[in-house]
Amino acid sequence: MIGDKKRTESAETYRRRRWTAHLGLWVFLGSEAMLFGSLALGFIGLRMLYPEPFAVASAHLKTALGTLNTAILLTSSLTMALAVHAARGTRRVGAPLFLFGTAALGVLFLTIKGYEYYQEYHDHLVPWWSARDPALSPPVQLFFVCYFFLTGAHALHLLLGIIIVLMVCSIDTFSALRIPTVTVECVGLYWHFVDIVWIFLFPLLYLYGGPSQ
Amino acid sequence: MSRETTLWHLIVAFAMLQSLLALTVWAARQPLGSTGVWISLSIAALKALLVLLVFMEVANTHRTIRIVVGVLILWFMIWIGLGLVDYSSRSWPVNPLLSDRAVDAERLLTEAKPL
Structure with a gap:
């Protein structure tokens, strides 16, 4: 009887702990949504002011690489969801494996993004570093300021996500400590949020210069 | 759950x-x-x-979290919506939502500059 009561209390404590952690993380994600929303809204406002230069500037971006990166990030969301699924199961061996896969896909995303940045630097599209191309009008340069700010903020969030995922993964694999399932769930929520941000950034930045314009 | x-x-x-x-x-x-x-x-x-x-x-x-997420999305949509209405209602020289009038306005402004 006492054992049953203790187990019930323990389950109730866990349920409350999980609920509190999720609620706190959702409030944090809400504040992050306000940050990215402000940046995106500012971009849309400028885009309304300079529609043609922004479409011209968007055509300079590598849509194929952007599409590939979106596919990679969506795949990383699947591996993260699989990690959470595995962490909840009785056999947790799959969880660190899926977490490592998620981090690897995140690194791949950043590598491709870095290559894109290099190409843009090479094409003199970075407004404050490379020698400015006189053919680029100020509104086109403004687009690239927004582009680097938005994608840079996203990349920093992704980098933070990769570090957290690798920390959770390594603690779970190499130490005697077992990471609680709720921690994996919260890391997963953050990762999916970063994925959602990119889902909106991709059409907003990359698909403005296509034939639909 | x-x-x-x-x-x-x-x-x-x-x-x-x-x-x-x-x-x-x-x-x-x-x-x-x-x-x-x-x-x-x-x-x-x-x-x-x-x-x-x-x-x-x-x-x-959990139901409470669903409500929190729903409210977060609602506030976010209202905020973005109001922002877009504000942008589109400003008398900027070029406004894609008022494209024809905006182009006319821009042309008039350009023509008016020498004066």
Whole structure:
């Protein structure tokens, strides 16, 4: 009887702990949504002011690489969801494996993004570093300021996500400590949020210069 | 949690997300004019909803958290909506929502400059 009561209390404590952690993380994600929303809204406002230069500037971006990166990030969301699924199961061996896969896909995303940045630097599209191309009008340069700010903020969030995922993964694999399932769930929520941000950034930045314009 | 998200749910959601990505890129290549952007953003919203409901398990989570997430999205939409209404109602020289009038206004402004 006492054992049953203790187990019930323990389950109730866990349920409350999980609920509190999720609620706190959702409030944090809400504040992050306000940050990215402000940046995106500012971009849309400028885009309304300079529609043609922004479409011209968007055509300079590598849509194929952007599409590939979106596919990679969506795949990383699947591996993260699989990690959470595995962490909840009785056999947790799959969880660190899926977490490592998620981090690897995140690194791949950043590598491709870095290559894109290099190409843009090479094409003199970075407004404050490379020698400015006189053919680029100020509104086109403004687009690239927004582009680097938005994608840079996203990349920093992704980098933070990769570090957290690798920390959770390594603690779970190499130490005697077992990471609680709720921690994996919260890391997963953050990762999916970063994925959602990119889902909106991709059409907003990359698909403005296509034939639909 | 009322229901667990199964592996099957995750795989179906992933396949739908990749299909919607292909649809986004295809739509961007069609000559749809300014509506193309809004179609791409609508597809993006659909993808975000899928991630929220299936991967982030909002559909299966605690009722209070569902309310919190719903309210967060509602406030976010109101905020973005008001921002867009504000932008589109300003008398900027070039405004895509008032394209013909805006182009006329810009031409008049350009012609008026020498005076």
